[in-house]
Amino acid sequence: MKIYLGKYPADALRELILNACMHRDYQANMPTRFYEFTDRIEIMNPGGLYGKARPDNFPEVNDYRNPIIAQALKIMGYVNMFNRGVSRVKSMMVENGGKEPTFNVDKITAFEVISYSAIKHSDLQDLKKNLPKIFPKLFDKLIPRLFPRKR
Numbered sequence: 001m002k003i004y005l006g007k008y009p010a011d012a013l014r015e016l017i018l019n020a021c022m023h024r025d026y027q028a029n030m031p032t033r034f035y036e037f038t039d040r041i042e043i044m045n046p047g048g049l050y051g052k053a054r055p056d057n058f059p060e061v062n063d064y065r066n067p068i069i070a071q072a073l074k075i076m077g078y079v080n081m082f083n084r085g086v087s088r089v090k091s092m093m094v095e096n097g098g099k100e101p102t103f104n105v106d107k108i109t110a111f112e113v114i115s116y117s118a119i120k121h122s123d124l125q126d127l128k129k130n131l132p133k134i135f136p137k138l139f140d141k142l143i144p145r146l147f148p149r150k151r
Helices: 008-024 069-073 087-095 121-146
Strands: 033-036 040-046 102-104 110-116
Touching: 008 033, 008 040, 008 087, 008 110, 087 110
Parallel strands: none
Antiparallel strands: 033 040, 040 110, 102 110
16 A cells, blocks of 8 residues: 655655665664755665675665665565665655655765655645635535534
């Protein structure tokens, strides 16, 4: 079941966060960083591409710094198929009306993903400004339809 949060599909965010946990370098002191801005989310974890994965073959080639964590996530049902997450995230973000996320694989000691919001900041401002006008009309229409009076 796909759940969309409006700005970002929940399954895409889940995939990105799981990837950050699965592929991070646990010997580094840097925390996994998750920043939310009005127009994007940035996730950065310690440890760049690993093993056979290189900037010129990412995301087609993948390697696992933490194979035990990867296997555990798969067994527990958090991961469906290995090496499919990046393409799934890209598809989900575009289907939700946003742009494809940017995967910054050029950093040596970190991996960064920038996911862009499907809702532009200016649209949010317009919604915020017009919500007091729109909400009573929606409320008046939805409440009787969703909760009909018993007779």
